[in-house]
Amino acid sequence: MDQVSVDYPSRPGIIRNVSLHLPAGSFCFVTGPSGAGKTTLLKLMFLGLRPTAGTLQVFGRDVASLSRDQRAYVRSRLGVVFQDFRLIEHMSIYDNVALPLRLAGKDSQGDRDYVRELLDWVGLGDHAQAKPEELSGGQKQRAAIARAVINRPAVLLADEPTGNVDDGIGLKLLRLFEELNKLGTTVVVATHSESLLQRFEYPTLRLKQGQLVDRAPAAGAVAEQERGAL
Amino acid sequence: MVFRGQSAALMLPVILGLMAVLATFFALQTTQKVFELQESIGLANSELTVFVPSTPGLTPSDTDPAVKRALDLLHNSAGLGRIEVLSREATRALIEGTLGSAIQPHVPLPSILSVKRARRGDLDVAALGVALDRAAPGSLLDDNAALRTNLQAARAAEMAKGAALLVTVLIVVSITAALVIGQSVEMQGEVIDVLYVAGASDRVILSQFVGFTLRSALLGVAVGALGGWTLQLAYWPRVLSEPNTLLPLQAPVMLVVILLLVLASVGSARWNVLRKLKRTF
Ligand SMILES: Nc1ncnc2c1ncn2[C@@H]1O[C@H](COP(=O)(O)OP(=O)(O)OP(=O)(O)O)[C@@H](O)[C@H]1O
Ligand SMILES: [Mg+2]
Numbered sequence: 462m463d464q465v466s467v468d469y470p471s472r473p474g475i476i477r478n479v480s481l482h483l484p485a486g487s488f489c490f491v492t493g494p495s496g497a498g499k500t501t502l503l504k505l506m507f508l509g510l511r512p513t514a515g516t517l518q519v520f521g522r523d524v525a526s527l528s529r530d531q532r533a534y535v536r537s538r539l540g541v542v543f544q545d546f547r548l549i550e551h552m553s554i555y556d557n558v559a560l561p562l563r564l565a566g567k568d569s570q571g572d573r574d575y576v577r578e579l580l581d582w583v584g585l586g587d588h589a590q591a592k593p594e595e596l597s598g599g600q601k602q603r604a605a606i607a608r609a610v611i612n613r614p615a616v617l618l619a620d621e622p623t624g625n626v627d628d629g630i631g632l633k634l635l636r637l638f639e640e641l642n643k644l645g646t647t648v649v650v651a652t653h654s655e656s657l658l659q660r661f662e663y664p665t666l667r668l669k670q671g672q673l674v675d676r677a678p679a680a681g682a683v684a685e686q687e688r689g690a691l
Numbered sequence: 692m693v694f695r696g697q698s699a700a701l702m703l704p705v706i707l708g709l710m711a712v713l714a715t716f717f718a719l720q721t722t723q724k725v726f727e728l729q730e731s732i733g734l735a736n737s738e739l740t741v742f743v744p745s746t747p748g749l750t751p752s753d754t755d756p757a758v759k760r761a762l763d764l765l766h767n768s769a770g771l772g773r774i775e776v777l778s779r780e781a782t783r784a785l786i787e788g789t790l791g792s793a794i795q796p797h798v799p800l801p802s803i804l805s806v807k808r809a810r811r812g813d814l815d816v817a818a819l820g821v822a823l824d825r826a827a828p829g830s831l832l833d834d835n836a837a838l839r840t841n842l843q844a845a846r847a848a849e850m851a852k853g854a855a856l857l858v859t860v861l862i863v864v865s866i867t868a869a870l871v872i873g874q875s876v877e878m879q880g881e882v883i884d885v886l887y888v889a890g891a892s893d894r895v896i897l898s899q900f901v902g903f904t905l906r907s908a909l910l911g912v913a914v915g916a917l918g919g920w921t922l923q924l925a926y927w928p929r930v931l932s933e934p935n936t937l938l939p940l941q942a943p944v945m946l947v948v949i950l951l952l953v954l955a956s957v958g959s960a961r962w963n964v965l966r967k968l969k970r971t972f
Contacts, residue, residue, distance in 0.1 A: 507888055508887075509887070509971075511972040530893070532972070533892035533893070534890070536889075549882055549885065560885075560886075564895060608889070612890070
């Protein structure tokens with residue numbers, strides 16, 4: 462990201478002149494007070510929002526130059542956990558989690574077994590046929606995470622993935638992200654939780670009113686002037 | 692189906708069905724009128740009328756020699772069929788009907804001969820007229836040219852009116868489908884985000900909406916067309932007594948109407964969905 466800004470017609474300056482580079486395979490946190498623009502920053506990263514100014518590169522390519530189909534392809538290599546989960550209400554948990562696989566045309570017996578396995582792993586094995594409304598907030602969150610990682614994304618963007626679960630499960634989820642990270646997935650986690658930030662020694666991007674204000678000690682991998690992959 | 696539970700969109704088959712009732716009814720009304728005009732044109736084409744002025748000084752019981760000469764000529768002309776001399780009463784009725792007032796009893800009536808044209812065979816109407824005038828001076832040959840022109844103009848007007856009504860309904864259908872499906876796209880914004888993020892292309896999302904529109908349209912339009920046909924049947928029960936002639940006439944009209952309605956709704960819905968998707972990044 463190079464000097465990226467986002468304005469809404471009603472509210473200018475949601476993101477202001479943010480420059481950052483996330484090397485492939487890195488792990489970082491995004492933090493800041495409510496309304497600072499964390500969700501908006503992630504939205505930029507999953508091409509859910511067009512920067513009003515500045516350039517945005519993903520996988521080494523300027524997104525402005527990509528066709529809509531190419532952007533769809535870029536998105537298919539991302540996994541996103543929404544702050545509000547966004548599970549599709551009339552579909553079962555199984556179908557929600559399997560959605561990215563189906564969209565990629567993967568529906569073999571092996572793929573189905575893999576969905577079951579992942580549901581078991583996040584502790585939702587018994588709820589595969591339940592509808593999202595029958596689940597607790599924490600269970601929905603785990604379903605949303607399972608959906609985000611099912612297609613083995615190159616980049617995982619998670620918005621408050623531990624906001625609705627107790628610390629134990631929160632830690633377990635972060636460990637899952639670490640596992641994925643070790644397998645090469647770039648991970649970005651937006652969070653309020655200071656305890657998480659303290660427990661995990663990863664670079665932290667601090668946002669305040671749309672600006673990057675501070676870099677945590679381990680932020681060496683995230684240099685403001687660098688222009689690179691993301 | 693990834694998108695579901697949109698009450699507005701569920702109204703789509705109902706709205707399209709009602710439009711299909713109207714479109715089918717109008718189109719079949721036009722078909723009926725054009726068919727009936729066509730029958731009249733055919734009749735006008737197949738008949739000639741010959742007026743022979745009465746020879747002065749004959750008593751009613753005498754055979755008019757002018758009429759006899761005209762009949763001889765007609766019988767010997769190629770391309771003609773049955774020839775009929777109208778009775779006095781029929782003649783009086785026809786002339787009064789044309790002139791619109793009672794004829795004085797002492798005014799001599801012309802004789803009127805009604806002549807069928809043969810199905811096949813060329814007939815030179817102008818030459819026949821000249822020959823008739825020679826055989827029975829002052830006689831007139833009417834080949835219904837004026838009537839035919841009127842009927843043909845009426846037929847063209849009916850077709851234009853029918854086409855205009857159909858186009859109007861198609862426009863309404865297009866706008867309705869585009870609005871309803873557009874509304875549903877707006878309401879499904881979050882699900883669309885999820886699909887995009889899960890790697891769906893525009894084509895995948897579009898196909899969901901187009902598929903829904905197509906199913907709605909097929910269902911609504913098929914039922915509506917049947918309703919429109921039934922309604923029109925009340926105006927034209929003749930279809931039931933002559934199904935072999937009239938059903939093959941109505942079927943293609945209905946098929947075209949159904950096809951146009953489905954195409955209009957799916958096409959406009961597709962256009963509007965794509966337009967809205969293009970607004971997303
Ligand atoms: N579609 C929108 N139109 C106008 N303003 C918006 C829109 N979306 C977000 N905003 C504004 O942008 C700012 C940043 O929002 P964002 O959701 O990125 O914050 P956040 O850091 O994720 O907050 P939280 O921790 O509460 O989730 C907020 O002030 C919000 O009101
Ligand atoms: Mg947020």
